[in-house]
Amino acid sequence: MQPRTHVTLEDVARAADVSLATASRALNGMRVTPQLRDRVLAAAEQLAYTPNAHARALAGASHRTVGVICHDVSDPYFAAVAGGVMRIAGNNDLLVMLASTFRDPEREIAYVSMLRAERAPAILLIGSGFEDSRWERALDAELKPYLEGGGRVAVVSRHRSLKVDSVLPENRAGAAAMARALLDLGHRRFAVLAGPPALTTVADRLGGFRDELKKAGVSLDPADIVEGPFTRDGGYGAMTELLTRRSTATCVFALTDVMAIGACAALRDHGLSVPDDISVAGFDDIPIVRDLTPPLTTVALPLQQLGEKAMELALTENTGRRRRILRMGGEVVVRASTAKLT
Amino acid sequence: MQPRTHVTLEDVARAADVSLATASRALNGMRVTPQLRDRVLAAAEQLAYTPNAHARALAGASHRTVGVICHDVSDPYFAAVAGGVMRIAGNNDLLVMLASTFRDPEREIAYVSMLRAERAPAILLIGSGFEDSRWERALDAELKPYLEGGGRVAVVSRHRSLKVDSVLPENRAGAAAMARALLDLGHRRFAVLAGPPALTTVADRLGGFRDELKKAGVSLDPADIVEGPFTRDGGYGAMTELLTRRSTATCVFALTDVMAIGACAALRDHGLSVPDDISVAGFDDIPIVRDLTPPLTTVALPLQQLGEKAMELALTENTGRRRRILRMGGEVVVRASTAKLT
DNA sequence: CTCGGCCCTGAATGCGCTTTCAGTAAGCGC
DNA sequence: GCGCTTACTGAAAGCGCATTCAGGGCCGAG
Missing domain, CATH: 3.40.50.2300 (Response regulator)
Known part of the structure; x- marks a missing residue:
């Protein structure tokens, strides 16, 4: 955004006539004299202050935006799975960055890289991989340092050679x-x-x-x-x-x-x-x-559940030494498009 | 992410035996002696370095993640529009943060706030508003400081009292x-x-x-x-x-x-x-x-186009003093679900 | 009345990066 | 060979915030 200079914490602190540290503490609900807290909150409200998520992430507070990569959001399959992901994400106050690769492997890798740069705490890969195994290897190469850096990865309906949690259809x-x-x-x-x-x-x-x-x-x-x-x-x-x-x-x-x-x-x-x-x-x-x-x-x-479970996997620590694999669905539903052969 | 300490630019600079500034310049394609650049690039590759997008955004480089808010990605209408948005975003090396509100106004406002915190350069609102006009006002209150801070907002199929660009169906x-x-x-x-x-x-x-x-x-x-x-x-x-x-x-x-x-x-x-x-x-x-x-x-x-145009509006400066409004579609397509009354 | 201890506040540090600013080496004409 | 411009490089500042570390009131105990 054009840095038409934003309202910063310092502005709030000045307006409330307290120090930066106090303002920060007040806004984050730490112990502060009620009177001071009120003054800070009022000033923040007054100035329409919004903390800068980047500064916050840089300063150590954990970042609450997870990444989801699928082939095409407008495909009903992905849309349904993504719906499940979003439900769980929403319940956990997480923002979701949803990316569509349009089945372009280069774009997919670029997205993983961007998500890595964002220091997203988790990345979900939804849907089948690519035919050409070279791309799959390139993807793993991108994923590996991410995992080593403490990132969490879960996949839906997709195999990986790396140790990542998976939700697989039967x-x-x-x-x-x-x-x-x-x-x-x-x-x-x-x-x-x-x-x-x-x-x-x-x-x-x-x-x-x-x-x-x-x-x-x-x-x-x-x-x-x-x-x-x-x-x-x-x-x-x-x-x-x-x-x-x-x-x-x-x-x-x-x-x-x-x-x-x-x-x-x-x-x-x-x-x-x-x-x-x-x-x-x-x-x-x-x-x-x-x-x-x-x-x-x-x-x-259970498409929605596929997404929900994947998000849950990515949100909970895998304490075991093996990847967790959930297999779901697989029941046949007979409807009218198939007829008895007479 | 757990700061299991990442590879930083400083690590790369040290490995390449150059200064931080040089490393930064080399990585960003600015003029640097080819020999030095190669050394830096090699070191970065070797260390699987990924720049920290937060630090980068904080230091002034513009942030390339736009926000899109819709009611429900698993609804085919939104999925199609979102598809268009993503196409244009992808062409412009933009990441998209797609959020589903599940038709909950509070959640929608929370998302705008988070996007604001992310300093997203643009926010797209897709789909109808809410019945209760109080929510609409609350939303405008959240949007206003964002616009004043230089943020860009475009809406699809949704009216706002603020000066934001719109794509409206006929x-x-x-x-x-x-x-x-x-x-x-x-x-x-x-x-x-x-x-x-x-x-x-x-x-x-x-x-x-x-x-x-x-x-x-x-x-x-x-x-x-x-x-x-x-x-x-x-x-x-x-x-x-x-x-x-x-x-x-x-x-x-x-x-x-x-x-x-x-x-x-x-x-x-x-x-x-x-x-x-x-x-x-x-x-x-x-x-x-x-x-x-x-x-x-x-x-x-033209659902996909609705999304594409909205993204384009959000990406191009509105130099005029009035909001831009695009009206699209409205042709009747007669298919077989309607019959001639005899 | 005084001193130790506690709680709250404020100054200062650092997260990782971009970007100015100053400095140094190289290149050129005379 | 000298002075000057040009072209890079390196040191340092600062983006906005969380957080550590001191310092300063205030309380109760002695």
Whole structure:
């Protein structure tokens, strides 16, 4: 801000005719003669004094702004998780710096660096990592000194080689459960709308699904697995590709709800009906899918809780020597987007 | 963060065997003998040095973290606007502190105060204000000294009595256009899912709609106007209430898309079909409504742009003596949730 | 009435950095 | 070879605050 010179503690002290130290103590609720405290408080009020958080942080008072980094706040998945983070942060008088990387690894690292510079007491990383493992290593290199400096890091749905606390969705078990649910409906020919297999989220969900299918003697044709970005348009594109390939799958499993939404849109645009012509299932249970027509069958994740727990992990000391890992969710919610195969 | 003592500039200077001043200059790209600069950079790299943003801000370098306050990041409307804000912020190497107030005025004021303490160069307020005008006054009282101190404030979809730049949706014109569109479809009996009339957003949208109807000789029965919070559940509840009242309206206009989504859910739960039994229209054009079945007729707002423009306003100096006001959007997009009345 | 002890206040220090200010070495013309 | 300008470097000040360390009232005890 243009230092159009702010009201400083010194101004307040002068106005109240006390020393700087007394003013500071009065404002911070330490023992001060009531009469003096009142004078200081009145002066501060009068001058619209706001302490300079930077000076305060520099002088030793702990800084109360935590950092949260996600790919895109406007994605419902991140928005929901961020909502949970903010709830806990708010309850603890913490400000949240929320950054969107727009899936640009360089930007993500830059944000970690800035947060480090801010001396944020904690950094939360939400969402899958990047395909290229070099970026992941670069990120760890940035995180390491931060951790060594006493910073706290927690991640949601993302693996790190460093010792950081994690909140992980039950990706593998959830996908397996979904496989069973779909098999129970009578489906035998499946397609999967996947993402880059380098991501553990993809590997786990796809792996869990495929393995469970295999147990039932059903195999997944590689031609029925289409990759696309984890976005609505990614789902739309992948579904379109699948249609082009004339897949005979009776059921499509999208690895994220957002992709499933895109897939449904593609199907509608091709004049196909869900679930009459083809069943669609997703993963995440973002709030909106309940209100789709038909409502989406999906693997439920307590998104808000994911964020809450991550924030809580970052706020409490990890006294043990191992990283703490919380696994959550994974229940299949069958709704109307999947039909019994007759 | 626990001052487990960080690497400071002094450490770097010592390691590179130069003075503090030289180290600072080298790191900030000022003219320094190449050889010295290299030594400093190498030392910094080696020590994983990260400048302390607080010390830096205190020492006069401008602070690059702007604040954004909205009601709830997990609401698609705010998420989309915030997305736009972040895009511009990212392009300008700005960090964004995004805070969710959860519609709690006290929390909102607390956030402004914290942002003020952070000496954030700009604060963006996104979304409607509060019903109780006392809170609005309290907010203005907090904002005023900030502005006087050189802070920049921009608001989206929210009126302030102070001189702050604004980005406003074309609420009145948009609602009027929607009225015309619905009249053109043959509807004559309308219901409105509204919010607290004290909010200008509500007053403008409802007023624009009602006035346009009146021009066509159609009046709005007060019994057909139901208030509810601007949330999915608010829409659900309001629609349910409307159903209970046995309204004869053929078309429901929800003042926000999120409410419209709730309304559609309520209708579905009551076994009614959209648009066969009743037409539904919304306002905002949040991304998801395109993918609903049926896709929602709504008044389009360029949500991302709203955020982008607001950020741009906050980033550029207002040289004029009047506040800058940008009005955007307001086009009706007719989709399948509204049907021609036969 | 005096002295020790307690509590509260004020002066001074330092957090890590940017930035002036002064100083020194190098470069140039004569 | 001398004086002057130019170009960097280093010492030091200060941003606003929390906090330590002394000092100075006041009390009760002796």
